[in-house]
Amino acid sequence: MTYRYDIAIVGGGIVGCSILSALAQKGVSNAVLLERLDLTSGSTWHSAGNTTHFGHYSDITKLYADSLEFYLATEKATGNPIDFHRTGSLRLATSQKQLAEYESLKRTFAKLGVPFSVIDGRDAGQRHPLLDSRGIFGAAYTPADGHVDPSLTTRALAKIATICGAKIERNCLVADFRKNGTNWELDTTSGTVSARHLVLAASFWTRELAMKADIDLPLFAVEHQALITDDIPELISREDELPAVRDPAAPCNIRQEGNALLVGVYEREPKFWGTEGIPSDFGQDLFPPDLDRLEIHLSRAIERMPVLGRCGIKTVINGPICFTPDGYPLLGHVDGKHGLWLAAGFQVGVGTGGGSGQYLANWIINGKPPYPLPAVYPSRFRSPLDKSECLRRIKAAYSGSYVGASHRG
Numbered sequence: 001m002t003y004r005y006d007i008a009i010v011g012g013g014i015v016g017c018s019i020l021s022a023l024a025q026k027g028v029s030n031a032v033l034l035e036r037l038d039l040t041s042g043s044t045w046h047s048a049g050n051t052t053h054f055g056h057y058s059d060i061t062k063l064y065a066d067s068l069e070f071y072l073a074t075e076k077a078t079g080n081p082i083d084f085h086r087t088g089s090l091r092l093a094t095s096q097k098q099l100a101e102y103e104s105l106k107r108t109f110a111k112l113g114v115p116f117s118v119i120d121g122r123d124a125g126q127r128h129p130l131l132d133s134r135g136i137f138g139a140a141y142t143p144a145d146g147h148v149d150p151s152l153t154t155r156a157l158a159k160i161a162t163i164c165g166a167k168i169e170r171n172c173l174v175a176d177f178r179k180n181g182t183n184w185e186l187d188t189t190s191g192t193v194s195a196r197h198l199v200l201a202a203s204f205w206t207r208e209l210a211m212k213a214d215i216d217l218p219l220f221a222v223e224h225q226a227l228i229t230d231d232i233p234e235l236i237s238r239e240d241e242l243p244a245v246r247d248p249a250a251p252c253n254i255r256q257e258g259n260a261l262l263v264g265v266y267e268r269e270p271k272f273w274g275t276e277g278i279p280s281d282f283g284q285d286l287f288p289p290d291l292d293r294l295e296i297h298l299s300r301a302i303e304r305m306p307v308l309g310r311c312g313i314k315t316v317i318n319g320p321i322c323f324t325p326d327g328y329p330l331l332g333h334v335d336g337k338h339g340l341w342l343a344a345g346f347q348v349g350v351g352t353g354g355g356s357g358q359y360l361a362n363w364i365i366n367g368k369p370p371y372p373l374p375a376v377y378p379s380r381f382r383s384p385l386d387k388s389e390c391l392r393r394i395k396a397a398y399s400g401s402y403v404g405a406s407h408r409g
């Protein structure tokens with residue numbers, strides 16, 4: 001038996017569920033999401049859930065702003081909590097050049113109505129008493145930033161999608177697909193699915209899936225580590241949650257997690273994973289922690305926040321994160337493959353997933369993007385990149401997080 005839909009989405013992370021939810025809320029109920037295990041089984045379940053608004057130009061900032069708005073609207077519509085903490089963020093300037101760059105973004109944020117200011121080092125230190133602000137030239141302050149619970153948010157998105165009539169098939173692995181007439185035909189572990197539009201939203205698995213249609217995508221997974229400290233006495237006694245800090249010099253992000261700190265590190269020498277293919281037995285897994293690799297970065301973070309040097313580490317999360325050579329996702333139609341869409345390569349999938357879901361849903365429904373956003377179009381990689389060149393550029397994008405035109409959350 002063949003199950004027929006207008007739209008099939010592969011992948012039940014926060015991105016796939018955002019697309020399904022946006023489609024269903026716009027009246028496309030004959031849509032299905034196919035997930036090989038349960039929802040959030042890829043990167044989403046172990047994400048730190050940070051939702052920043054920091055983008056280097058207005059359309060990227062808009063993706064961030066739309067995402068949080070979408071999640072909060074979903075929480076309201078479903079009654080399912082997403083556990084949003086509005087803490088604000090400080091993106092430190094460790095050079096005069098960075099500070100000038102932040103200054104130049106003021107107009108972008110003003111245009112979108114997203115609160116944004118550039119503050120001096122003293123002000124940054126006052127807003128974050130654990131920060132050693134010596135040597136900081138200033139900071140970009142985005143008070144609407146915060147963090148959500150990624151799994152709760154994904155489930156809320158899934159709930160509104162099903163309320164609006166869309167379907168979700170769990171334990172349904174898409175093993176192969178092909179064009180059959182005007183439709184895409186998918187072989188799944190639950191039978192054959194046929195759909196006019198097919199969206200590949202399977203994160204780092206998307207590379208292998210796309211190869212079924214002879215498409216060589218420039219995306220690979222990197223091991224990404226975040227650690228949670230033991231409880232910190234200075235935090236136990238606080239009433240308000242501290243703003244998140246992003247330090248381009250480490251580079252790392254540090255935010256409060258309960259009475260502890262959560263530190264996400266972008267390693268200088270990132271370790272790639274699954275470059276020869278994602279192991280078929282990879283379930284909902286993490287990698288063993290490797291603190292040695294973090295040492296150089298943590299010593300920099302301790303200089304910035306000395307309390308980190310005095311507290312123990314409770315947990316280390318080392319999970320796969322998907323990257324493209326320029327750090328932006330592949331979002332949009334695949335040239336020359338009618339009805340085939342990509343929503344993959346998200347390294348800030350929580351921060352940008354909701355807005356991206358709405359963007360793609362509008363594009364599929366109306367046949368044209370809601371507004372031009374060439375930075376994410378898959379067509380920007382005109383011809384397949386040589387694998388070693390692709391890995392070299394991903395390494396540069398990953399290790400250069402928070403510097404220049406990167407937009408990592």
Ligand SMILES: Cc1cc2nc3c(=O)[nH]c(=O)nc-3n(C[C@H](O)[C@H](O)[C@H](O)COP(=O)(O)OP(=O)(O)OC[C@H]3O[C@@H](n4cnc5c(N)ncnc54)[C@H](O)[C@@H]3O)c2cc1C
Pocket residue numbers: 010011012013014015016034035036037038039040041042043044045046047048049050051172173174175201202203204205209224225226264317318319320321322343344345346347348349350351352409
């Ligand atoms: C330690 C860590 C911390 C992070 N912190 C943040 C953060 O603070 N903020 C932020 O924005 N991002 C963060 N990220 C990144 C974020 O987790 C990802 O960008 C996001 O989860 C990607 O979502 P996704 O839906 O694209 O992919 P995934 O969540 O990986 O979902 C893909 C889904 O596709 C399914 N799938 C794969 N192949 C098939 C198939 N053949 N058939 C059916 N289903 C299939 C998988 O099972 C999976 O559920 C972090 C990542 C890590 C590792």
